[in-house]
Structures are given as structure tokens and as C-alpha cells.
Amino acid sequence: MDNIMRQDASSAATARVTPQQYLQSLSRWRIIEIVFWLATLAPYFLFPNYLSLASQIAIAALFALSLDLILGYAGVVSLGHAAFFGLGAYSAGIFAKFVWGEPFTGLLVGATVAAIVGYGSSFIISRFRHLTLIMITLGLGLLLAEAANSAHWLTGGSDGFQGIEMWPVLGLFSFDLYGKTAYAYALGVLFVLFLGARRLVNSPFGLALRGIRENWVRMPAIGAQSRAHIRTAYTISAFMAGVAGAVLAQTTQTVSLESISFQRSADVLVMLVLGGAGRLYGGLVGSVIFMIARDQFSGIAPQYWYFWIGVLLVMVVTFLPNGILGGLSKIVARWRSK
Amino acid sequence: MLPPVFGVLFDGIAYGMLLFVLSVGLSVTLGLMNFVNLAHCAFAMLGGYVTVTLVNQFHWPFLATLPVAFVAAAAASVVLERILYRRLYRASDLDQVLLTIGIAFISVAVAAYFFGTLQQPIQTPEFLRGAVNMLGIGLGKYRLFLVGVALVVTVLLIAGLDYTRFGAQVRAAVDNQRMARGLGIDVDRTFAITFALGSGLAGLGGSLAIDIVGLDPSFAFTYLVYVLIIVSVGGLGSIAGSFAAACLIGISDIAGKYYVPELGAFLIYLVMVIVLMWRPAGLFGRR
Amino acid sequence: MTALATRGLSKTFGSLVVARDIELTLPVGARYALIGPNGAGKTTLINLITGMLAPNAGQITLGNDDITGLEPQERVRRGLARTFQINTLFAGLNPLEAVTLVVMERRGIARRFWQNIADNKEAIEEAYSILEKLKLGDCAYQTTRELPYGRQRLLEIALALATKPKVLLLDEPAAGVPQEESGEIFEVVGGLSNDLTLLFIEHDMHVVFRFATHIIVLVGGAIFTQGSPAQIAADPGVREVYLGKRHHG
Numbered sequence: 001m002d003n004i005m006r007q008d009a010s011s012a013a014t015a016r017v018t019p020q021q022y023l024q025s026l027s028r029w030r031i032i033e034i035v036f037w038l039a040t041l042a043p044y045f046l047f048p049n050y051l052s053l054a055s056q057i058a059i060a061a062l063f064a065l066s067l068d069l070i071l072g073y074a075g076v077v078s079l080g081h082a083a084f085f086g087l088g089a090y091s092a093g094i095f096a097k098f099v100w101g102e103p104f105t106g107l108l109v110g111a112t113v114a115a116i117v118g119y120g121s122s123f124i125i126s127r128f129r130h131l132t133l134i135m136i137t138l139g140l141g142l143l144l145a146e147a148a149n150s151a152h153w154l155t156g157g158s159d160g161f162q163g164i165e166m167w168p169v170l171g172l173f174s175f176d177l178y179g180k181t182a183y184a185y186a187l188g189v190l191f192v193l194f195l196g197a198r199r200l201v202n203s204p205f206g207l208a209l210r211g212i213r214e215n216w217v218r219m220p221a222i223g224a225q226s227r228a229h230i231r232t233a234y235t236i237s238a239f240m241a242g243v244a245g246a247v248l249a250q251t252t253q254t255v256s257l258e259s260i261s262f263q264r265s266a267d268v269l270v271m272l273v274l275g276g277a278g279r280l281y282g283g284l285v286g287s288v289i290f291m292i293a294r295d296q297f298s299g300i301a302p303q304y305w306y307f308w309i310g311v312l313l314v315m316v317v318t319f320l321p322n323g324i325l326g327g328l329s330k331i332v333a334r335w336r337s338k
Numbered sequence: 339m340l341p342p343v344f345g346v347l348f349d350g351i352a353y354g355m356l357l358f359v360l361s362v363g364l365s366v367t368l369g370l371m372n373f374v375n376l377a378h379c380a381f382a383m384l385g386g387y388v389t390v391t392l393v394n395q396f397h398w399p400f401l402a403t404l405p406v407a408f409v410a411a412a413a414a415s416v417v418l419e420r421i422l423y424r425r426l427y428r429a430s431d432l433d434q435v436l437l438t439i440g441i442a443f444i445s446v447a448v449a450a451y452f453f454g455t456l457q458q459p460i461q462t463p464e465f466l467r468g469a470v471n472m473l474g475i476g477l478g479k480y481r482l483f484l485v486g487v488a489l490v491v492t493v494l495l496i497a498g499l500d501y502t503r504f505g506a507q508v509r510a511a512v513d514n515q516r517m518a519r520g521l522g523i524d525v526d527r528t529f530a531i532t533f534a535l536g537s538g539l540a541g542l543g544g545s546l547a548i549d550i551v552g553l554d555p556s557f558a559f560t561y562l563v564y565v566l567i568i569v570s571v572g573g574l575g576s577i578a579g580s581f582a583a584a585c586l587i588g589i590s591d592i593a594g595k596y597y598v599p600e601l602g603a604f605l606i607y608l609v610m611v612i613v614l615m616w617r618p619a620g621l622f623g624r625r
Numbered sequence: 626m627t628a629l630a631t632r633g634l635s636k637t638f639g640s641l642v643v644a645r646d647i648e649l650t651l652p653v654g655a656r657y658a659l660i661g662p663n664g665a666g667k668t669t670l671i672n673l674i675t676g677m678l679a680p681n682a683g684q685i686t687l688g689n690d691d692i693t694g695l696e697p698q699e700r701v702r703r704g705l706a707r708t709f710q711i712n713t714l715f716a717g718l719n720p721l722e723a724v725t726l727v728v729m730e731r732r733g734i735a736r737r738f739w740q741n742i743a744d745n746k747e748a749i750e751e752a753y754s755i756l757e758k759l760k761l762g763d764c765a766y767q768t769t770r771e772l773p774y775g776r777q778r779l780l781e782i783a784l785a786l787a788t789k790p791k792v793l794l795l796d797e798p799a800a801g802v803p804q805e806e807s808g809e810i811f812e813v814v815g816g817l818s819n820d821l822t823l824l825f826i827e828h829d830m831h832v833v834f835r836f837a838t839h840i841i842v843l844v845g846g847a848i849f850t851q852g853s854p855a856q857i858a859a860d861p862g863v864r865e866v867y868l869g870k871r872h873h874g
Contacts, residue, residue: 019721019753022766024743077432124615130431131374132618135570136611142563143607150600204729204745205738207718211726214715221675221713222727223701223788224735232736266439273436303450303555310443314422317429317437 027202036281040187044180051179057291058186059248064271064283065190065197066240071269072277073201074233075213076125077134079265080141081241084114086148086260088242093161093249094154101167103185103250110246111239118238122231129216138262145260161255175251182251189247193240194284200236201280209233213278270309273316276323285324345475346596347589352481354588355488356550360543360561361568362495362580363536369512369575369623371529373423374431376438378540379562380445381411385541386553387449390458400463404545411541412534419530427526442558449555457552466549480549487546491539495577508532512575564591567610573623582621627686628653628822629705629792634673634683636846643669645847647683651792657824658837662866666846667826668710671794675707676700687792702731704791708781710800710826716770720761720780723769724752727787752787759783759813775806782813793817795825799832811836834858842866 017025043054063085070076092110100106121140128136148155155161168174173181200206208229212219219226249255258264267290268283275286297305320327364378385407392398392406418441426434466483469476499505510518511525519525547553547561568587572579587606594605613621629651636644643666651657659667672678674685676697685693692700715723728748729735743749756765759779764772769780778798785793798814799807811832817823827833833840834854841851844866850857857863 019765020743020746020749022721023725023749024741027741027743071432077435079435124611128614128618130372131368131574132570132614134374134431134435135566136614138563138566139607139611139614143604143611146602146604146607150602150604199741200738202742203738203740204726204735204742207722207726207742208730208735210718211715211723214717215713218709218713218715218784220677220697221701221707221709222730222784223698224726224730225698229736232738236738269436273432277432301450303447303455306443307447310440310447313436313440313443317426317433317440318422321433 027198033281036284037191040191043183048178051183053291053295055179055182055186055251056248057288058183058190059244059251060268060271060287060291061284062186062190062193062244062247063241063268064275064287065194065280066237066244067268067272068277068280068283069197069200069209069237069240070230070233071272072279072282073206073209073213074230075216076137076230076234078125078137078141079134079262079269080137080139080144081237081268082260082262082264083141083144084118084238084241085245085248085264085268086144086255086257087114087117088245089249089255089259090148090155090161090245091242092246093164093255096164096166096250097161101165103166103169106166106250107189107243107246110249111242114242114245115235115239118242119231119235122234122238125234126227126230141260141262141265145257145262148260149257155255155257158257160257161249164249164253164255166250166253175253179251186247186251189243193243197240198280205229205232210278270313272323274312274323276325276327279323279325282323282325289324340473340475342475344473345477346593348475348477349481350589350592351585352478352484352588353550353592354585355485356543356547357561357564357568357588358581358584359488359491359546360540361565361572361584362491362577363533363539364565365569365572365580366508366512366575366577367529367533367536368569369573370508370532371427371515371525372574373427373529374434374438375423375533376435376562376566377418377441377445377558378438378537379544379565380442380558381415381537382540382544382547382561383445383449383553383555383557384414384544385411386544386548386557387453387458388541389545389548390453390460390553393460394458400460400466404542407541407545408538409541411544412538415534415537416530419533423533424526427529442562446555446558449558453555455555457554458548459552460548462549484546484550487542491542492577492581499577504528504531564606567606569620571610571613571620573617573620576620576622579620579622626653626688627651628655628688629674629824630686631674632684632686634670634680634685636669636673636678636680643846644673644680645845647848649841649848651822651824653791653822654819655822655824656836656838658833658840659824659826659843660828660830660833660840661843661849665843667843668796669846670843671707671796671826674794675705701788701790704789705794706785706788706790706792707794708785708796708798710796712774712777712781714769714777714780714784717768719766719768720756720772720783721749721752721765723780724755724783724787725749727784728752728755731788755783755787759786760809773806775802775809778802778810779813782810790821792822792824795823797826797828799829 043051067078067081070078088110091113092106095109096106124136125133149157166175169181169185175181208224211224212226212229245259248259271286271290272283274290275282275284316323360382364375367373367375388407388410389403392403393400422437426437462480466480469478470482499509507523507528510523511528515525564587568580568583572583590609591606594601627650631647631649634644634647647670661667669678673680676695684691687700687703687705690703692703725748728751729745732748734745753765756762759782761776761779761783764776769777782798799810802810814836837854839851840854840857842849842857842863849866850860850863
């Protein structure tokens, strides 16, 4: 989507637009975005039996969006992002069970715990690149997963964390069996945080992150503190991932080791890459496709599901390096130039 | 009489030697081309299944299957390198990670399809079963064999690197790729050959691993983690680094599981994170 | 008043000496050229001065400040900027975005993630005026990777100028640019303010003699000789080092 916006704006610019107006036009809301968000209401009318799947998709989309901030925009490849998702989930779950069942406070608790750990680990993350960085994110993720497994007095270990009871959202809407409240809650949270992410991406900081991804070497040469930027982005990303995990805990009222597992880290990476990283909507689109496909094929054994994921990955890297959104924007660009 | 800790140490070293054979190929190819190949242990798995098939279906002696496993894995890597890997040498880390993970997923599914998901047992030759008693500790004969094979591999590798022309080309390319190209060294061909050798060694490692840790389709990922840890901790492109790191990780893992089982795999992840924070390029790495 | 000075600057890689005891003094407003055969260590010297490479010994002073221990971005903040011999640009950004980024970093507002970038009128206008000065105004919205090579070289300089440097190190500003387009680049170089201190690496001796008031000759990592253009032109040692090369290196 970015490229189309740019080409639009570029041709408009030759029609005498001030630089400020040009930059403003890049962050204008597009019709297709409005269509997208209106479409997210469709499950209520078209697929009322699939609302719990819809909630799962919204949660996955928020998680993918959080990964996009560091991977698609700052270029930090993380194989352990589920650490923050899981931290958010467990913290929110523990908070709801032992302290207070109000949903929004629970979100804040989950997000804050994840953000604190994110901030701490960002000092390590920001110092490294390439394989070392990948390995450290993998290592930290695996460490936390093992820790969650071992601390079964707190987390329930492989039996899972049970017994969460949530109070009604805003005191009015209790989490019902059909998932109506859950979906509205998950979708609402996703939308609000999406607005925040959209603002970030179109801010000076968003530009700085893109600078880091585009040319790491040039950044110090223009006086930029790349490591500090990465720390900030990583912390914000951890916060968002924590919110996503918290929503999962609250809407499903259990937390399992899966939420902090390598599998979850790998899946979110696939979702993001499938949709296209660095395009804001890539993670959202990718999650929708991935989660629906997984639901449809849930009957087959896991290794065969991963066979198709493997094929998909090879295809995407070979033919669609910018994901589905990247491919679409190329097609649209070609169609426009005819 | 030696205290039991020496037995644990010996097991750790033997395990480390296995991990070394599995990892050294990845370390050298990473140091050479910075190509992140997460399908490395899929080649190991291939070697393992070749051995299983030859021993169980065709009744070959175990030792005879080892060179075949090496060759099969090397050949598979050549095919893959030609078709897919070649295009991604200058691609981003992320693309390389995704492509090779995808290949690993595919290979796991293929293995599961043909061999099922259960562990494949094989019969090792008579003279490798049992233990030798030395100073009160039982030294498993198979483990002694592992150590022996690893040492032979190490000697061959070091001799190859230091005394052959090809080895000199590899060393030059690891040291400074641009300059090596400038000197007329065909770095791409050097990489292709090194990659084949490294994958072949992984295949050998896979075969050797069957009797120690068992072989099933999840091998490709379970041992990938160990291999990646060793490669990062040891330093890219360093044989000595891989050797040292493999011993360190092997001993830590075995000792950890023996003395502090509640820690589980926690210990090696911690070791890795700490080493990388102290020396980001690995113990013997550069840059 | 000295804008930039180095004392005893040295760097070795194992047994390879890439910089040997380099002593440089650039007065404010200087137009110094750094020349030498390929591999003499000219870019290495720039990397040492900007902090991309850590020296084994020596001291670097910017104005009155000792910057030897400072990180590269710190040195930029104190007024030291450089361009790269090989384009090191933000390929996916357009010139306006790239220069705006530099301006915002300089003004310390790059961390603002809650604000739309378009709200920073002054920074954007400053960025655009830099682009116009470098004749890049009409391609300001085109993605950098689509720009012709000559324009990209100008953008290299624009990025450095946007940091409002006191000292600017130019590494072969017209490298790889065809003859017809290099004029634009040198016009820009020639039009730079007299308060700005310039050290540029160059192979084209016509350019060197046109712009430089003082020439430093680097050979094998050490300063071979230095002096006014007339002195250097007459120096037989320099001619020997170049073996009759008069145009490109």
C-alpha cells in the first residue's frame, strides 16, 4: 500500500504541493483502509458462529502488528517475540485470578510487565546485529519459555493456568459463551492500538526507524542514536505484544505454555511475512489468512500443516518478497501505468 | 578410583563431539558467506534416515553406511544450493531465515510421511556396544567411538584448511571476501564445495546421533537449537571455536541434566546469552 | 583558529599499518585536498576521524574539543560530517524524507512517536530548502533508488549538509559520475560557505587544483608531503608516486 500512496503523492507533488502538504498526504486515511475496518464488523452478521475464531484472529493481528514495528520498520529480526505475548498473558491471568478481574486494568498489568522486560532486554538487543541478534532473541525467548515451564507453581506449567474469571467489560458486557463480548473487546483493543501504531509509523520516530532499516551504517553518520531508537521501539513493541497476550488470557480465561512457545514466535513471523512486513496492514492481512487457513485445515496432523507453511515460506521468499500486500501493490502499480 | 563426576564429564565430552560434527559445517559456511542456513539439521536428519534405511531394510553394516550418509547429505545440499540457495546469498537475514526454515519444515513432513513419527532404532555393531571400565568409570564404547570419529574429522579439517590450496582459499574468503574475490578466488564455487562438505558432515553427525539421542522427524529442529548455540558461542568460521563451544555446551547440558534436572535446558540458553553478551562474535569469532 | 586537528593518529590491523602517525591541522574555512594512490589509506583516515574506526594511538580535536573517545553520532552533533565514496543512502526513502530525517535528528525531535511528521513545519521547510540549494527540489518526492546516479551523489552531500557541520569530509564526491554531470557537483562544492571547513578526497587533479588551497599527499598510510598546489605540482616525489597519473586514480 505504501508504494501506491507514494506514487499518487509523487505525481500530485509535481502539481505544486508544499513539502509539508506532501508529507501530510502520506498519512491520509485511504478508502481501502476504511473498507478494511468496516469489514472487521462482518463476523457479527455473516459468521456469528465463528466469533471466537474472529477474536483469535484479532489477537494474532495485534501480536503481528507489534512484531511489524521492530521487524518491518526497524529491521530487528526476532525469533522470540512470544516471550512478551506470553508474559502479558500470564501476568494478566495471574492478576485477574488473584487480585482484580476488571479487564482494562488487567490489560495494563500485562502490557506493563511485558514492557518492563522488553525495556530491560532492549539493552542487549540493541547492541547486536545479524546472526547474533537472531540468536539472542531466540535464546531469550527459549529461556522464558523454560522458566514458565519450570515455575509451574505460578503458571500451572504444562497443565496450563486455569480459573480466571473476568468481570464484565465496562461493568456492562460480560464475556459470554458465544464470544460476542470477546470479539468486540479484542477488536476494540486492536483498533485503538492500531491507531497508535499508525500514528507512530507516520511520526518522526517512524521515519527514524525506517532509516535504521534502510541503512544502518548511515544513521550514526547523520547524528542519530540508533541504539536508543531501537530500545524505544522494542519497548513499545513489547507493550503491544503484552496487550495481545493479555486479551488472549482474558477472552479464553486460560493461559497455556503455547502462548510463550517458540511455535507462537514462529507463527507470528510467518503471518507477518505472508502479509508483508513494513506495511502496517501486512500483519493484519497475514493473520486473517493464516488463522482462517489453520482453522480450515485443523484436521490434519501438525507436521503436514507445517509442510504447507514450509512451501509457503519458500514461495513467498522466492516470488513475493514483500508479502501479499507487496505483490498487490506491484500489480496495482503496473495496472495504473498502462 | 575416579569419582562419578568424571563419568559425567566423559559423557558430556562425547555428546559435545557429536554436536561438533553436527555444527562445524554450519560454522564454516556461515563464516564464509554469512548465509544463515536453518535447514542444516535437516541434512543431518537425511543422513540419519539413510543409515536407518540401509541398516534396517538392506542389512548393511552400520559403519559402511556412514560414508553413504555423508555423500547423500552432501549431494542433497548441492542440489538445494543450485536451485534455491544461490539466489539468496545477497538477500537479507530475514529472507534467508525464512527460506531455510521453510525447507526444514518441508523435510520434517517428508520424513514423517515416509518413516512415521516414532524414533527409529538401529542395531549398532557388536564391538561398539557395552562399556570399557577405566579407573572405576564405565566409558561407553559407542561414545569412545564418537570421540574418535570427531577427532579424526577435526584433524582432517585442520589439515585440509592449513595444507591444501582449497583450504587456503576457504581461509582467505572467510577472512575477507572482497579481497579474496579481488585475488581471483572463485568465492561462489568455494562456498558451494564448503557447503557440500559441511552438509555432508551434518549427515554423518545425524547417523552417529541415532544411537545416542534417537532419530525422529523432530530432529531437524530439536538439534538445530543446539547447533545454532554452538555456532554463535564458538564464533563463525572457526573450527576451534566450534570445538570449544561444542565441548562447553555438551558438558553443560549433560552436567546440568544430571546435577540440576529442574533447570532443564535453561542452562545452555543462559550460557549462550551470557557468552554472546560478553563476546558478541563468539569465543573465537572476529568482528 | 583550528577547525580540525589530528596528532599522532595511527591504526594497524595485525601487522598491516593503515595509518601511521598522522598529523593534520585544518584552519577554519580551509579547502584542503587529500590525495594519494589507491590503497594509501585516505578513506581509512576519514573513518578514523569520524569514529567509524578506532585508532590504536593518537588524538583528534574538533575546534577546542577532544573527540578521540566519542561515538560517531556524538561527533556529528559537534559539527563533523562526512560523505561516503560509495553511495550510502536510504534507498527506500525519498530525498525529502531523508533530509527531513537528518534535520529532525539534529533538532532532537526524531524520537517523537506521538506526533505526525507533517506537524514539524520548520524542520520540513529547512529540509526542502537544503534540497533546493542542491538542485534536488524537483526530484524531492522520488524514491532514492530510482534517482539517477549523479542526483544520488548530490543527495549524499545534502544529507551531510543537513547536519549543519562545521567541518565536512567529502570522500570522492564525484566518484563514478560521468563528466557531463560532475560539473553540478563541483558547483555545489564551490558554493559552500567560507565558514565551513572542507577536506576532500579526490583523484581528479583538475578538480584538486581548482578548489584546494592546500594539498596533503598520503602514501602507505603516512603523510608523504603537503603544501600549496604549486608546491605539490612541482614536487618530483609526488609525480613519482603517481607515476605520471594526472586524471583519475
